[in-house]
Amino acid sequence: MxxxxxxxxxxxxxxxxxxxxxxxxxxxxxxxxxxxxxxxxxxxxxxxxxxxxxxxxxxxxxxxxxQRAVFTDHITMMDAVNAEEVVCIETGQAFRDHFGGPYAVIHxxxxxxxxxxxxxxxxxxxxxxxxxxxxxxxxxxxxxxxxxxxxxxxxxxxxxxxxxxxxxxxxxxGDAPRVTGHVVYRAVIDCDDMPDDLRINAPVLWAGPHCHLVHYPLRGGQQYNLVVTFHSRQQEEWGVKDGSKEEVLSYFAGI
Missing domain, CATH: 3.50.50.60 (FAD/NAD(P)-binding domain)
Structure with a gap:
């Protein structure tokens, strides 16, 4: 052809x-x-x-x-164990000039x-x-x-x-999806439900042992996206289902 x-x-x-x-x-x-x-x-x-x-x-x-995106001030990685900043990358005008475009988040x-x-x-x-x-x-x-x-x-x-x-x-x-053992919990919450000190105009990643959490604003800061990823103890088949608060908290028990 x-x-x-x-x-x-x-x-x-x-x-x-x-x-x-x-x-x-x-x-x-x-x-x-x-x-x-x-x-x-x-x-x-x-x-x-x-x-x-x-x-x-x-x-x-x-x-x-x-018009629909939220343009962030920076991208930050935090240590989830001691709450110290690991790295922060500014995403302002200098970033845009260097890479030829912006960094943003969107629903x-x-x-x-x-x-x-x-x-x-x-x-x-x-x-x-x-x-x-x-x-x-x-x-x-x-x-x-x-x-x-x-x-x-x-x-x-x-x-x-x-x-x-x-x-x-x-x-x-002919190949089927393979279980990786990684599980992701996602949620979108209203800004009022986000702690004041975490209302940051940036994607923030909290990295911990075998798990991490990411949050960033959506829709003009009216909402926040929350993503929790960890190595699940359950080697179950891939799928989408309602999350368990108790399971999520159990993976952060040592933090």
Whole structure:
């Protein structure tokens, strides 16, 4: 195949939406297929470095992303055992001049919406929800995907953006996700619930033995993103479930 004119994208998250927009802006006809009943994003915050903003600019959505992001003053790592600062990197104008862009944090819902709004206005993208792909067949010239209802779509190329339990990856490579033992708890809280001395306009990482905690502001400082990561005692299969306060606190018992 020497010239691509059509593409199928499986998955409508941030990666799928960005891929759809990028391909459509190059004149490629895109069909995006999403398993969920509606296109959207869940989760908490995400950090965006200068390269991320360069990518957003290339998609034509950089200005909107900047309007929704929180620009940080610095990035700080703290020792969770003795509460001493390990390192602090300023992310002001000197940082922006050196790296060619800002450092910022943003809610995942907001960055997804920024890209998806542009997708919706582009005539080169079609999409379907409630579409669970179960089979993929390739020929030397094209690729066809089938959903559980027996519907099919054919295009020049297929891009899998369907997450850690990717059907596309499983079909192409046959390997299943592997348990790493790392568990991440995430939460978004209102600013009023954040201790005054931790209301810092920066991503702050507290590094401890076999665990760390990260917090930073979102949505103009009205909310804070909290992320706790540790080596779980449970070598369980990957999944998403409600967290246990007692389990989280137990990993910080020695700090």
């Amino acid at each position: 020497t010239h691509v004119t059509s593409a199928i994208i499986v998955g409508g998250g941030i990666g799928g939406a960005a891929t759809a927009l990028s391909l459509a802006r190059q004149g490629i006809k895109v069909m995006l297929l999403e398993k969920a009943h509606e296109i959207g994003e869940i989760g908490a915050g995400i950090q965006l470095g200068p390269n991320a903003f360069s990518a957003l600019d290339s998609l034509g959505v950089g200005d909107v992303a900047r 995942r819902v907001d960055i997804h919406a920024t890209v998806w709004e542009a997708v919706l206005t582009h005539p080169g993208v079609e999409y379907r929800t409630s579409t669970h792909i179960v089979d993929i067949r390739q020929t030397p010239d094209d690729v066809t995907v089938f959903d559980e209802q027996g519907n099919s779509w054919t295009a020049d190329i297929l891009v899998g953006c369907d997450g850690v339990k990717s059907v596309v990856r499983q079909s192409l490579l």
